[in-house]
Amino acid sequence: MRAILVDDESLPLTYLKKMLENEMEGVEVVGAYLDPLEACEAVTSLQPDVVFLDIHMPEMNGLEIGERIQENFSDVEIVFITGYDRYAVDAFDLYAIDYVMKPIRLERLKKTVERLNERLLHRKMMRLEIEQERQHISCFNTLKVELPDGTFEVMKWRTAKAQELFAYMLHYRGSFIHRDSLLELLWPDFDVSRREKLLYTTVFHIRQSLEMYGLEGISIKRDDLNDGYTFDIGSVSIDTEEWERDLKQLEPLEYDNMQIYERLVRTYTGDYFGAYDYLWAERERERLRRLWLNHAHRLSTYYIQNEMMPASFKVNQRIQQCFPVNEESHITS
Numbered sequence: 001m002r003a004i005l006v007d008d009e010s011l012p013l014t015y016l017k018k019m020l021e022n023e024m025e026g027v028e029v030v031g032a033y034l035d036p037l038e039a040c041e042a043v044t045s046l047q048p049d050v051v052f053l054d055i056h057m058p059e060m061n062g063l064e065i066g067e068r069i070q071e072n073f074s075d076v077e078i079v080f081i082t083g084y085d086r087y088a089v090d091a092f093d094l095y096a097i098d099y100v101m102k103p104i105r106l107e108r109l110k111k112t113v114e115r116l117n118e119r120l121l122h123r124k125m126m127r128l129e130i131e132q133e134r135q136h137i138s139c140f141n142t143l144k145v146e147l148p149d150g151t152f153e154v155m156k157w158r159t160a161k162a163q164e165l166f167a168y169m170l171h172y173r174g175s176f177i178h179r180d181s182l183l184e185l186l187w188p189d190f191d192v193s194r195r196e197k198l199l200y201t202t203v204f205h206i207r208q209s210l211e212m213y214g215l216e217g218i219s220i221k222r223d224d225l226n227d228g229y230t231f232d233i234g235s236v237s238i239d240t241e242e243w244e245r246d247l248k249q250l251e252p253l254e255y256d257n258m259q260i261y262e263r264l265v266r267t268y269t270g271d272y273f274g275a276y277d278y279l280w281a282e283r284e285r286e287r288l289r290r291l292w293l294n295h296a297h298r299l300s301t302y303y304i305q306n307e308m309m310p311a312s313f314k315v316n317q318r319i320q321q322c323f324p325v326n327e328e329s330h331i332t333s
Contacts, residue, residue, distance in 0.1 A: 024113045079112055
């Protein structure tokens with residue numbers, strides 16, 4: 001385990017370094033810094049597994065440094081060191097795998113290292129699974145993630161805001177997302193400082209959930225220069241995106257390929273984020289809905305023209321299940 005230490009006081013910095021190197025098996029201290037900005041720059045070149053970070057420093061608050069490191073290097077764990085009780089809960093909730101109170105006790109530090117080893121081992125196992133299986137996310141009706149056995153599980157989130165923020169960023173993946181648009185969307189009635197803290201906290205919760213599902217290839221990167229975020233899904237596939245691609249690649253409908261047409265009717269298992277009342281998703285929801293309805297009606301018409309009435313009836317039953325008010329499907333059934 002590679003560790004970087006940050007504290008603006010040399011004595012506790014030296015003390016922590018000795019404890020980790022002399023008392024903790026498998027811990028390598030690759031850097032110890034009095035200057036937090038220098039430590040932030042070193043993360044890029046040293047690529048540590050963990051940063052032990054003092055919270056109370058005069059030039060820059062440790063919470064801010066932790067947030068910056070997590071945004072740019074989501075794999076790096078943060079352990080906060082603090083002598084102030086009032087920081088402990090916020091530190092643990094926002095960014096850290098753990099926090100340790102000063103003066104540091106050996107037994108308490110051992111528990112932190114044990115927790116770190118467990119997290120790193122879990123992450124290693126998840127990476128192996130990721131290498132073996134390409135990952136999929138479903139946006140039809142509810143947000144779901146594909147499990148190793150091929151089944152889908154509805155994704156669980158710490159808060160409803162975390163779920164919506166993830167869905168919104170997924171919707172605008174590959175595009176720049178301005179921070180103000182997120183603040184106004186999710187917390188329009190809060191003051192600016194409160195909204196900003198909620199945003200940072202929610203982004204962190206999303207990163208935790210992505211790690212839990214082994215979706216670490218998805219990245220949320222903050223752009224300080226333009227004051228916003230970019231969301232990259234890496235190699236993760238999205239079912240609505242694949243469904244539309246397959247739809248556009250269809251050859252003209254005939255007997256030999258009607259099973260492919262049938263599959264695309266079945267694959268549409270509900271509207272885009274249909275289980276959630278997200279007004280910002282309505283345009284895309286309606287666009288995909290119309291694509292599916294046109295596709296299903298085309299298949300039904302083909303069956304009628306070829307006197308395959310049971311097959312036509314089955315397609316129209318499906319349309320009625322999804323959209324009971326669709327008059328055309330009632331007429332043809």
